[in-house]
Amino acid sequence: MEPHVSVVDISKGFGDHLVLQHVSLDIPRGAFVTLLGPSGCGKTTLLRVMAGFYEPDTGEIRFDGRRVNGVPPHARNTPMVFQDYALFPHMTVEENIGYGLRLRRLRRDEVRERTARVMQLLDLDRFAARAPGQLSGGQQQRVALARALVLDPTVILLDEPLSNLDARLRVEIRGEIRDLQRRLNLTVINVTHDQEEAMAVSDVIALMKAGVLVQTGMPTDLYFRPQSRFVAEFVGVANLIAGTVRAKGPDGFCVETAHGTCLAQNGTAALLPGQTCLVMIRPQDLQFGNNGQTANVLSATVVGHAFLGATIRYSLKAGELDLRVDAPATVDGPRPLGPVPVRYEASRAFVLPAAD
Amino acid sequence: MSSGTHRGGLGWPSIISEDGKSVRNAFRGNMKLSRILAGAAAAGILGLFLLWPVGLILCYPTIPRAALVLANEHWFEALWHSVAMAVLAGGTATALGVAYAYALVRIRVRWSGLLHAVALLPILAPPFVISISYILLFGRNGLITKQLLQMHLDIYGWKGLWLVQTLTFFPLAYLTLASVLRSIPGNLEQAASNLGASNARVFRDVTVPLLRPGLVASMLLVGISVLADFGNPVIIAGDFAMLPTLAYLKVTGWFDLDAASVLASLLLAPTVVLFLIQRVWLGRRSYVTVSGKTTQQSHPPAPVWMARTARIVSYAAAGLIVLVYGILAYGSVSQAWGYDYSLTLRHFTQLGRRIPSLANTMQYSFFGAVVSVLLATALAYVVTRKKIPAPGAFDFFATVPAAIPGLFLGLGYVVAFNRDPIRLTGTSFIIILALGLWNLPTAYRYAMANLAQLSEQLEQAAANLGARPVRVVSSITMPLLRGALLAGGTVTFLRNVTCLSVIIFLVTPRTPMATTDVLALVEGGEWGQAASLSIVLLGIALSLLFGGIRLIRHIGQELEL
Numbered sequence: 001m002e003p004h005v006s007v008v009d010i011s012k013g014f015g016d017h018l019v020l021q022h023v024s025l026d027i028p029r030g031a032f033v034t035l036l037g038p039s040g041c042g043k044t045t046l047l048r049v050m051a052g053f054y055e056p057d058t059g060e061i062r063f064d065g066r067r068v069n070g071v072p073p074h075a076r077n078t079p080m081v082f083q084d085y086a087l088f089p090h091m092t093v094e095e096n097i098g099y100g101l102r103l104r105r106l107r108r109d110e111v112r113e114r115t116a117r118v119m120q121l122l123d124l125d126r127f128a129a130r131a132p133g134q135l136s137g138g139q140q141q142r143v144a145l146a147r148a149l150v151l152d153p154t155v156i157l158l159d160e161p162l163s164n165l166d167a168r169l170r171v172e173i174r175g176e177i178r179d180l181q182r183r184l185n186l187t188v189i190n191v192t193h194d195q196e197e198a199m200a201v202s203d204v205i206a207l208m209k210a211g212v213l214v215q216t217g218m219p220t221d222l223y224f225r226p227q228s229r230f231v232a233e234f235v236g237v238a239n240l241i242a243g244t245v246r247a248k249g250p251d252g253f254c255v256e257t258a259h260g261t262c263l264a265q266n267g268t269a270a271l272l273p274g275q276t277c278l279v280m281i282r283p284q285d286l287q288f289g290n291n292g293q294t295a296n297v298l299s300a301t302v303v304g305h306a307f308l309g310a311t312i313r314y315s316l317k318a319g320e321l322d323l324r325v326d327a328p329a330t331v332d333g334p335r336p337l338g339p340v341p342v343r344y345e346a347s348r349a350f351v352l353p354a355a356d
Numbered sequence: 357m358s359s360g361t362h363r364g365g366l367g368w369p370s371i372i373s374e375d376g377k378s379v380r381n382a383f384r385g386n387m388k389l390s391r392i393l394a395g396a397a398a399a400g401i402l403g404l405f406l407l408w409p410v411g412l413i414l415c416y417p418t419i420p421r422a423a424l425v426l427a428n429e430h431w432f433e434a435l436w437h438s439v440a441m442a443v444l445a446g447g448t449a450t451a452l453g454v455a456y457a458y459a460l461v462r463i464r465v466r467w468s469g470l471l472h473a474v475a476l477l478p479i480l481a482p483p484f485v486i487s488i489s490y491i492l493l494f495g496r497n498g499l500i501t502k503q504l505l506q507m508h509l510d511i512y513g514w515k516g517l518w519l520v521q522t523l524t525f526f527p528l529a530y531l532t533l534a535s536v537l538r539s540i541p542g543n544l545e546q547a548a549s550n551l552g553a554s555n556a557r558v559f560r561d562v563t564v565p566l567l568r569p570g571l572v573a574s575m576l577l578v579g580i581s582v583l584a585d586f587g588n589p590v591i592i593a594g595d596f597a598m599l600p601t602l603a604y605l606k607v608t609g610w611f612d613l614d615a616a617s618v619l620a621s622l623l624l625a626p627t628v629v630l631f632l633i634q635r636v637w638l639g640r641r642s643y644v645t646v647s648g649k650t651t652q653q654s655h656p657p658a659p660v661w662m663a664r665t666a667r668i669v670s671y672a673a674a675g676l677i678v679l680v681y682g683i684l685a686y687g688s689v690s691q692a693w694g695y696d697y698s699l700t701l702r703h704f705t706q707l708g709r710r711i712p713s714l715a716n717t718m719q720y721s722f723f724g725a726v727v728s729v730l731l732a733t734a735l736a737y738v739v740t741r742k743k744i745p746a747p748g749a750f751d752f753f754a755t756v757p758a759a760i761p762g763l764f765l766g767l768g769y770v771v772a773f774n775r776d777p778i779r780l781t782g783t784s785f786i787i788i789l790a791l792g793l794w795n796l797p798t799a800y801r802y803a804m805a806n807l808a809q810l811s812e813q814l815e816q817a818a819a820n821l822g823a824r825p826v827r828v829v830s831s832i833t834m835p836l837l838r839g840a841l842l843a844g845g846t847v848t849f850l851r852n853v854t855c856l857s858v859i860i861f862l863v864t865p866r867t868p869m870a871t872t873d874v875l876a877l878v879e880g881g882e883w884g885q886a887a888s889l890s891i892v893l894l895g896i897a898l899s900l901l902f903g904g905i906r907l908i909r910h911i912g913q914e915l916e917l
């Protein structure tokens with residue numbers, strides 16, 4: 001199936017500073033895609049290139065296979081929800097939401113009807129006559145969303161709209177947005193620096209760093225099969241053990257590390273024996289005790305712990321190496337500090353290249 | 357100001373732990389006393405040097421005598437003329453200001469920096485300079501009327517005054533609207549564009565509505581300034597009677613204080629009304645000017661017609677201002693304007709006679725600025741930190757001189773301080789005090805802006821670390837306010853140097869000042885002398901400005917006009 005939105009080899013610079021370098025990305029119809037990355041990675045610029053606020057220096061943006069470079073923002077029909085909502089302070093909530101419809105010269109009663117429907121959908125009816133300044137952050141956020149949804153768009157752009165909300169509201173509203181997206185079969189392109197939000201709502205995450213797309217895939221792909229140290233560390237918490245690939249076979253990799261031999265079922269396909277690599281194990285996949293194993297065991301020392309509710313996160317030292325281990329919390333409290341071996345399953349280890 | 361930092365009635369005690377109850381009570385008792393003392397001192401100064409002279413003028417003639425004045429004078433005509441001129445010039449100056457601001461802020465036309473500097477000239481120069489230049493161009497011996505067209509035009513009257521006032525005061529409109537334009541978030545315009553609005557629609561649906569409170573603010577500001585202006589009408593208005601000029605004639609010609617007081621009071625009414633509109637109505641109306649925060653976001657392009665209009669209008673206005681000051685400079689080095697245009701420096705060498713006036717101007721202006729800044733800072737401090745009973749009232753009285761025409765205040769000082777117990781007439785003190793109180797709002801604005809940024813938590817942190825109140829002020833508050841003190845001082849100093857209306861009734865042969873000298877020279881038809889003295893005043897004002905800018909930059913801040 002043809003992708004709904006295609007980003008083809010886009011580069012964009014401001015002055016000497018290259019903000020986007022050869023970014024390519026296909027966005028399927030009806031998908032919730034998140035552009036994720038630290039601040040300054042170019043994710044918002046990419047979103048604004050799609051909306052037409054910036055023209056790319058090279059490359060193409062295509063909607064349904066049609067090139068839209070040079071089409072001004074007002075002719076693109078890519079409604080966007082802005083980070084600070086950008087609600088018009090001189091219009092009421094209802095006028096804000098109906099503005100895009102009025103621009104399309106719809107009949108007045110049709111504008112009213114469609115505005116009312118969207119307000120009902122987002123539970124905004126009560127606020128119709130209010131000024132945006134009289135609403136709470138969460139309500140303003142809903143108005144911004146309604147203003148975009150009322151246009152019956154096929155694609156909608158979200159520019160970190162949740163970042164100004166408090167933690168609880170953020171979780172609640174991101175769930176609502178995800179629900180709506182599924183129900184209306186919308187293509188959503190979301191920008192965020194919050195990896196937890198990205199993993200919770202996205203079908204696809206495109207992780208960016210310094211203007212380059214470093215890995216694109218399902219959230220579970222990025223989490224369990226990171227292709228570089230940056231991805232492993234940006235998405236979730238990672239234990240990374242440096243080593244050299246000793247052998248590679250159908251059962252996986254055998255890696256020699258300073259902490260003993262390590263067997264891993266999965267890894268980056270391109271890695272060859274003799275190359276330096278990293279073995280990644282997520283904190284919940286490390287367990288206390290050696291259980292009689294000789295491979296996939298590290299001798300470590302517990303140096304601290306933090307109670308997180310469902311789990312306790314232990315900080316350990318294995319020589320110079322810092323490790324984190326998540327263990328289910330019990331009412332008896334954390335285990336004492338001191339030396340303890342930790343082990344992991346070969347199926348839970350992933351081998352990735354050492355070079356970024 | 358009404359909420360936020362105000363906690364538990366007082367700022368200080370909240371940082372003292374609950375168990376230190378006795379300490380806190382002693383502290384609170386102290387604060388109460390100092391609050392009352394601060395309130396009494398502020399009320400005393402404002403009462404004696406602001407409300408007393410103003411009140412005296414309002415109540416000067418008895419009712420029958422006032423009725424006699426109203427029956428005999430053409431006061432209604434003068435009032436109508438004054439108000440009409442304020443409306444006309446307020447409208448045109450604002451229209452010019454919008455185009456100018458749009459061209460510089462949004463379109464960023466070429467030479468924007470230069471255009472900005474040019475627009476500041478009429479604010480920095482003595483206000484009557486444009487009238488002088490206008491007469492040099494179009495008067496009986498005008499360069500254009502006599503030399504080019506060989507015709508005789510009667511240029512004195514409302515049309516000429518309208519033009520001159522527009523040019524004189526449009527920079528106020530420009531500065532107001534530029535800051536409003538800068539504070540419209542780019543995101544709002546981009547959002548409209550994103551929803552499908554063309555550039556023209558974005559301008560119509562978002563930019564203009566958000567600009568509207570700024571337009572009103574600009575018209576009010578220009579309106580008040582035009583109403584209160586004395587220099588341009590006295591030179592240009594001719595037979596077109598206006599309140600300030602009529603009041604001036606009553607005093608200088610007839611020493612009729614009854615009539616002058618009634619006329620000045622009539623002038624006070626519209627300025628106070630405009631001032632109140634500005635303060636009460638506009639405060640609630642502004643969407644974007646409140647924060648004053650400028651945004652760096654990009655905006656959609658300007659509609660073509662607006663870009664074109666703004667570009668043409670701004671270049672034309674800048675060109676006109678350059679012409680005005682160019683002519684003034686030419687006039688100052690011409691042998692005899694209208695007859696002999698050969699170059700000479702004799703007007704400048706003859707300025708030797710004016711050195712006492714210039715020295716007085718510098719001296720009085722400096723001390724006037726000191727009065728403004730000290731009083732303004734103290735008021736701003738006690739008002740923002742609520743260390744005074746009824747802070748709202750003090751805030752009001754610190755800003756209200758902006759609504760009092762300089763002529764009115766000067767007249768008030770003449771009447772109030774020419775007899776015991778405070779006999780100041782003919783001294784330099786009366787001039788210094790009048791200038792100091794008249795410019796209080798300017799200095800107060802700078803002090804308030806800085807204090808608002810100065811978080812009370814910084815002072816609380818110092819107190820928490822063990823600094824006594826006096827030490828808090830000397831080691832935290834004052835160093836952080838230095839920029840505001842210097843900025844307020846620079847701008848009030850500068851305004852004093854070029855001020856005419858306040859001092860016109862207060863100067864005496866023993867205390868001459870430069871701006872009144874210029875007026876005398878104009879009335880005597882000595883154009884070369886008038887032009888050269890104006891140039892010197894402008895030079896002083898510019899050096900003060902650049903000196904102030906450098907000084908303020910030295911401590912790491914910027915001077916905003």
